Amino acid sequence: MGEDFRSRRAVIAGVGAGGLTLAIAACSGGTDTATTAGTTESSAPQSSAAQSSAPPAGGALAKTADIPVGGGAIFKEQKIVVTQPAAGEFKAFSAVCTHSGCTVGSVADGAIVCPCHNSKFNIADGAVTAGPAKKPLPEQQITVDGDQIALA
Numbered sequence: 001m002g003e004d005f006r007s008r009r010a011v012i013a014g015v016g017a018g019g020l021t022l023a024i025a026a027c028s029g030g031t032d033t034a035t036t037a038g039t040t041e042s043s044a045p046q047s048s049a050a051q052s053s054a055p056p057a058g059g060a061l062a063k064t065a066d067i068p069v070g071g072g073a074i075f076k077e078q079k080i081v082v083t084q085p086a087a088g089e090f091k092a093f094s095a096v097c098t099h100s101g102c103t104v105g106s107v108a109d110g111a112i113v114c115p116c117h118n119s120k121f122n123i124a125d126g127a128v129t130a131g132p133a134k135k136p137l138p139e140q141q142i143t144v145d146g147d148q149i150a151l152a
Contacts, residue, residue, distance in 0.1 A: 060150045061142070064090065067149070072107035072123055079103065080140055081112055082149060083123035090149060092140040093126040099133035112137065 061082060067073050067090060072083035074095050081095040081104055095104045097114035105115035111129055112121040119133035126137035141152035 060148060062149050064144065064147045064149060070110060070123070072112065074104060074107065076103055078151065080142075080151070081107065081137070082142065083107060083112070085110070085124035090142060090144050091124060091126075092142040092151075093121070093137035094140060095137075097133055098128075098135040098137060099131075104137075 061075055061078065061080065062073055064084075067082055067084045069084050069087050072081050074081045076095065079095045080092055082090060082092045084090055093112065096102075097104055097116065097119055099114065099117055099119050102114050102116035104112050104121070106113045107123060110123050112123055112126070114120075114133070117132050118130065119128065120130040121127065121133070121137045122129050126139055128134060128136055143150050143152050
């Protein structure tokens with residue numbers, strides 16, 4: 001029993017570590033695009049250039065038609081969320097929650113929602129509408145040229 005018990009513990013410990021690795025990998029994002037009610041999540045392919053905390057200037061994000069009125073799209077790789085609070089009005093904010101640094105997960109019912117602790121932010125100005133976050137999402141600069149939205 002002693003050796004059999006130890007090998008089961010080793011298997012369980014290995015699965016636990018593997019599960020943690022999978023959970024971490026799942027949180028890091030990928031190249032998939034998923035759409036939910038009022039939200040579009042997009043991950044652009046990573047470049048081989050060094051990553052900085054600021055998104056690259058001039059990078060194309062989406063077409064205006066991709067951002068629903070009253071909703072938004074999350075661009076995980078660029079750490080940006082783009083919203084359209086009213087028809088033709090586009091805003092962009094950091095997609096990093098000011099509470100604990102998680103990436104926001106959805107945009108629904110006029111709010112940008114962080115899945116970690118359910119903080120909510122207004123799609124028009126990034127202000128906190130429900131905590132635990134206390135600081136608004138920082139605004140990011142974008143340009144809208146015709147039907148194209150790009151990082152400024």
